[in-house]
Amino acid sequence: MPYVSFIYPEALWLLLIPAGMVALALLSPRRLSPVRFWGSLAVRTTIAVVLVFAFAGIQFVRPVDRLTTVFLLDGSDSMPASTRAQAEAFIRDALQAMPADDQAAIIVFGDNALVERAPESDPRLGRITSIPIANRTNIEAAIQLGLALFPADTQKRLVLLSDGGENSGRAIDAARLAASRGIPIDIVDLTLVDADAEALIASVEAPNNVRDGQEALIVANVESNVAQSAVVRLIDDLGVIEERNLELTPGTTRVEFLVPVEGSGFRRYRVQVEAASDGRVQNNEAAALIRVQGPPRILLVAQTAADARPLMTALTATGIIAELVSPEAAPRTLADLSTYDALVLVNTPARMLPVGLMQAIPGYVRDLGRGLLMIGGEDSFGVGGYGRTAVEEALPVYMDVRNRELRPDLAIVFVIDKSGSMDACHCADPDRGAPITSSSERKIDIAKDAIVQAAALLGPQDTVGVVTFDGAASATFPATRGATVEQVMDAVSGVEPRGPTNIRAGLLRAEEMLQQVDARIKHMILLTDGWGSGGDQLDLAARLREQGITLTVVAAGSGSAAYLKQLAAEGGGRYYPAADMAEVPQIFVQETITAIGNYIVEQPFVPVRYSNSPILAGINATPPLYGYNGSTLKDTAQLLLATEDQQPILATWQFGLGRSAAWLSDTKGKWARDWITWEGFPRFAAQLVGDLTPRGGQNVNTEVSVVGGETVIRLVTATAQNDLTVVATLIGGDGSRREVPLMQVAPNQYQARLESPAPGTYLVQIAGTSADRVVVQETAGMVVPYSSEYRSAQANPGLLAELAATTNGRLLNEPADVFDRLNHVFSAQEVALPLLWLALMLLPLDIALRRLMLRRSDFGALGSLASRLRPAGATPVAPDPVLSRLRAARDQVRQQIAGERIQVPPTETASSEPQPPPAPPPTDDALSRLRAAKERARRQITGDGDR
Numbered sequence: 001m002p003y004v005s006f007i008y009p010e011a012l013w014l015l016l017i018p019a020g021m022v023a024l025a026l027l028s029p030r031r032l033s034p035v036r037f038w039g040s041l042a043v044r045t046t047i048a049v050v051l052v053f054a055f056a057g058i059q060f061v062r063p064v065d066r067l068t069t070v071f072l073l074d075g076s077d078s079m080p081a082s083t084r085a086q087a088e089a090f091i092r093d094a095l096q097a098m099p100a101d102d103q104a105a106i107i108v109f110g111d112n113a114l115v116e117r118a119p120e121s122d123p124r125l126g127r128i129t130s131i132p133i134a135n136r137t138n139i140e141a142a143i144q145l146g147l148a149l150f151p152a153d154t155q156k157r158l159v160l161l162s163d164g165g166e167n168s169g170r171a172i173d174a175a176r177l178a179a180s181r182g183i184p185i186d187i188v189d190l191t192l193v194d195a196d197a198e199a200l201i202a203s204v205e206a207p208n209n210v211r212d213g214q215e216a217l218i219v220a221n222v223e224s225n226v227a228q229s230a231v232v233r234l235i236d237d238l239g240v241i242e243e244r245n246l247e248l249t250p251g252t253t254r255v256e257f258l259v260p261v262e263g264s265g266f267r268r269y270r271v272q273v274e275a276a277s278d279g280r281v282q283n284n285e286a287a288a289l290i291r292v293q294g295p296p297r298i299l300l301v302a303q304t305a306a307d308a309r310p311l312m313t314a315l316t317a318t319g320i321i322a323e324l325v326s327p328e329a330a331p332r333t334l335a336d337l338s339t340y341d342a343l344v345l346v347n348t349p350a351r352m353l354p355v356g357l358m359q360a361i362p363g364y365v366r367d368l369g370r371g372l373l374m375i376g377g378e379d380s381f382g383v384g385g386y387g388r389t390a391v392e393e394a395l396p397v398y399m400d401v402r403n404r405e406l407r408p409d410l411a412i413v414f415v416i417d418k419s420g421s422m423d424a425c426h427c428a429d430p431d432r433g434a435p436i437t438s439s440s441e442r443k444i445d446i447a448k449d450a451i452v453q454a455a456a457l458l459g460p461q462d463t464v465g466v467v468t469f470d471g472a473a474s475a476t477f478p479a480t481r482g483a484t485v486e487q488v489m490d491a492v493s494g495v496e497p498r499g500p501t502n503i504r505a506g507l508l509r510a511e512e513m514l515q516q517v518d519a520r521i522k523h524m525i526l527l528t529d530g531w532g533s534g535g536d537q538l539d540l541a542a543r544l545r546e547q548g549i550t551l552t553v554v555a556a557g558s559g560s561a562a563y564l565k566q567l568a569a570e571g572g573g574r575y576y577p578a579a580d581m582a583e584v585p586q587i588f589v590q591e592t593i594t595a596i597g598n599y600i601v602e603q604p605f606v607p608v609r610y611s612n613s614p615i616l617a618g619i620n621a622t623p624p625l626y627g628y629n630g631s632t633l634k635d636t637a638q639l640l641l642a643t644e645d646q647q648p649i650l651a652t653w654q655f656g657l658g659r660s661a662a663w664l665s666d667t668k669g670k671w672a673r674d675w676i677t678w679e680g681f682p683r684f685a686a687q688l689v690g691d692l693t694p695r696g697g698q699n700v701n702t703e704v705s706v707v708g709g710e711t712v713i714r715l716v717t718a719t720a721q722n723d724l725t726v727v728a729t730l731i732g733g734d735g736s737r738r739e740v741p742l743m744q745v746a747p748n749q750y751q752a753r754l755e756s757p758a759p760g761t762y763l764v765q766i767a768g769t770s771a772d773r774v775v776v777q778e779t780a781g782m783v784v785p786y787s788s789e790y791r792s793a794q795a796n797p798g799l800l801a802e803l804a805a806t807t808n809g810r811l812l813n814e815p816a817d818v819f820d821r822l823n824h825v826f827s828a829q830e831v832a833l834p835l836l837w838l839a840l841m842l843l844p845l846d847i848a849l850r851r852l853m854l855r856r857s858d859f860g861a862l863g864s865l866a867s868r869l870r871p872a873g874a875t876p877v878a879p880d881p882v883l884s885r886l887r888a889a890r891d892q893v894r895q896q897i898a899g900e901r902i903q904v905p906p907t908e909t910a911s912s913e914p915q916p917p918p919a920p921p922p923t924d925d926a927l928s929r930l931r932a933a934k935e936r937a938r939r940q941i942t943g944d945g946d947r
Contacts, residue, residue: 186804416528
């Protein structure tokens with residue numbers, strides 16, 4: 001039966017207020033007639049009670065008979081096609097038995113949940129097309145989405161069709177939420193009774209750390225649910241190490257491999273099983289990472305072997321294993337780079353490094369605790385294009401001189417080809433004509449935008465100029481110190497392409513412009529496709545370089561002339577083949593940054609020691625240097641060697657768990673020609689690199705194991721290391737990072753359990769700190785071979801039973817039971833707003849009863865007005881006797897007043913007739929008669945005149 005309830009029943013205590021109002025009104029003197037008094041009291045009391053009910057959240061509760069059912073269909077890979085077909089048949093039969101007023105929805109879930117069908121009354125089931133991420137089972141996501149689908153004012157039921165093999169999320173938490181809302185979860189158990197034959201690699205056990213030359217025991221646990229033959233292989237990066245033919249029994253078979261391990265760094269070993277009868281192939285392989293500890297390995301990357309050979313010779317002489325590679329052969333992933341203890345970049349420009357290596361360097365130092373050293377030269381630091389890159393982030397110095405008083409002024413001239421070829425629109429595909437940018441742009445317009453973006457980077461002490469050329473050259477924007485972006489934009493906006501190409505004319509005009517400028521650094525940026533008259537201009541480039549003017553060439557578009565690269569090399573600048581014109585603005589920006597940071601000082605000096613460090617241990621005097629790259633020391637970096645005016649020469653820095661260093665001079669026979677022949681150079685080089693490599697000898701043991709959907713990380717220290725703050729950082733192959741805190745579970749033991757990440761290879765960097773100082777550091781490897789979705793015996797009937805018990809659900813066998821009615825399901829509708837409207841409408845009535853005073857004369861006046869407004873020909877209304885007496889009394893008073901009124905003398909006129917004397921003032925007798933007439937009129941009005 002319907003009934004009334006309150007959201008805030010405690011607010012009903014406010015009913016004491018209207019009760020008090022009634023008591024106060026009854027005890028107070030009454031100034032109103034009884035009708036008005038009781039009417040006003042009733043209205044005011046009603047208003048007060050209505051407001052209290054509204055404030056208490058009054059609701060009208062009525063039973064609900066309509067039912068909405070949401071089916072949660074498990075679409076993960078643990079559901080075979082036959083089981084999935086049975087589940088769909090169950091839903092189809094249930095929909096056929098659905099009552100006409102009920103409705104149903106369908107959600108398909110795996111690792112995510114998708115709405116296949118919104119709540120509706122259609123009894124037909126079409127083809128299910130939703131495809132969730134199937135490598136995991138997340139029942140929690142399905143329940144949460146199902147709860148969000150329910151409409152209001154209906155009975156609600158969730159029906160879960162699954163085997164309960166949850167490996168992501170926490171379904172029991174979502175079930176508690178459903179129980180709090182009174183929504184049951186009914187279960188259709190899809191656990192397989194007779195599963196297909198299955199064989200898989202359950203896990204691979206291997207030591208985390210092995211010394212070089214030792215043997216490692218690798219154990220593979222192979223599971224099978226039937227007796228069958230199988231082939232098990234052990235594979236490393238070079239191929240198959242060992243292959244065995246086995247007879248598997250139902251259960252787990254332990255297969256051991258003993259392999260020798262050599263070298264240093266991480267070694268990856270995979271175990272594969274190939275069985276006679278197998279249902280899935282996703283779980284037929286697992287792997288393990290073994291860290292091989294050997295002598296420190298240093299990787300030297302140099303564009304020219306001669307630049308790094310003196311350093312490599314010095315390191316080798318001290319027993320350090322150093323490997324020299326070109327930029328093209330450098331590692332491209334963090335895992336490959338992690339096999340080295342330190343990375344040394346020797347006079348190598350940023351543009352030559354692989355993109356993957358550039359992105360991996362910060363994590364290599366910060367997260368893995370490795371070392372980074374950059375060696376200076378003509379193609380290193382700022383001039384190498386490292387400004388605002390990931391490498392600059394990890395180094396102790398900025399790539400440019402940020403003190404404007406110390407940074408040399410720059411004069412830069414942009415030499416832009418504006419011949420007819422620059423009028424072409426820039427498109428991505430000539431065959432299709434599809435533009436790369438949002439709209440087709442001419443090459444010349446892209447060049448203008450590039451000039452403006454580059455000019456915005458210059459400072460007030462810098463000079464910028466623009467030369468454009470076709471058949472002849474013109475100074476579009478004269479060389480101007482401190483020019484604004486608006487000035488440059490206005491100057492180049494009117495440039496239009498036309499005519500032939502004369503590169504020489506453009507370079508000569510730019511040379512003339514720079515000769516008239518006094519600046520420490522003079523630089524040209526030439527943008528052209530190279531096709532035109534005047535030859536290759538190599539002689540002009542050589543002449544510019546002799547004058548201290550460097551030339552960088554940007555080849556505009558594909559099909560540019562081949563000699564442009566040689567022209568840039570002859571001019572001492574850089575060459576950028578911009579096959580995609582959309583890259584030109586970014587090239588101009590990067591080249592301008594490089595030119596700003598092009599602070600190369602070539603003068604003899606002796607480095608000055610500014611602080612002590614193990615790098616300089618035993619070194620009391622150093623030879624002179626003859627040049628260095630300009631830079632700016634970072635705030636927290638340590639300055640070891642510098643010039644007399646404190647320009648950095650050697651600086652180190654703690655970056656995360658690792659260390660980095662910057663040697664601003666070179667290691668070849670130019671700036672450091674006296675250093676590489678100095679007898680202390682091998683010691684200096686060994687101590688410099690040794691300071692960057694990870695510290696060993698910590699005597700700690702790290703265990704990382706992947707068991708099903710859970711990963712366990714354990715750190716055990718041999719010495720007393722308690723109350724540490726231990727954090728494990730999981731670093732994926734894509735550079736992703738995830739920090740996991742380890743809790744102390746026993747003396748000197750720390751552990752963390754977490755849900756296994758996505759399948760892949762991970763490095764686990766563990767660091768323990770005490771008082772903000774790293775005291776424990778260890779690196780381990782981890783391989784998640786496949787999702788636990790593909791493990792055997794994933795069904796969890798116990799979880800299904802717990803979900804049903806938590807929400808008062810049932811185990812369903814018959815489809816028709818899906819739409820059984822729920823007991824005591826009601827719908828509540830708030831009526832507070834209508835009550836507020838009622839109170840608002842009663843308020844004027846209360847005011848009228850208490851304040852509005854109406855007499856009979858008011859009604860008489862209304863009748864007189866009505867008679868005047870009565871239309872002609874209307875039937876007259878019989879006169880009211882009371883009104884007649886009132887009119888007679890009124891007329892009698894008027895006559896008495898008129899007979900005794902004081903006569904006012906008329907105004908004198910021009911007539912000479914005598915005027916009568918004025919009337920005497922009224923006597924007391926006359927006033928008495930006036931008062932008597934007034935009293936008689938009052939009595940007649942009040943009805944007392946007839947008595």
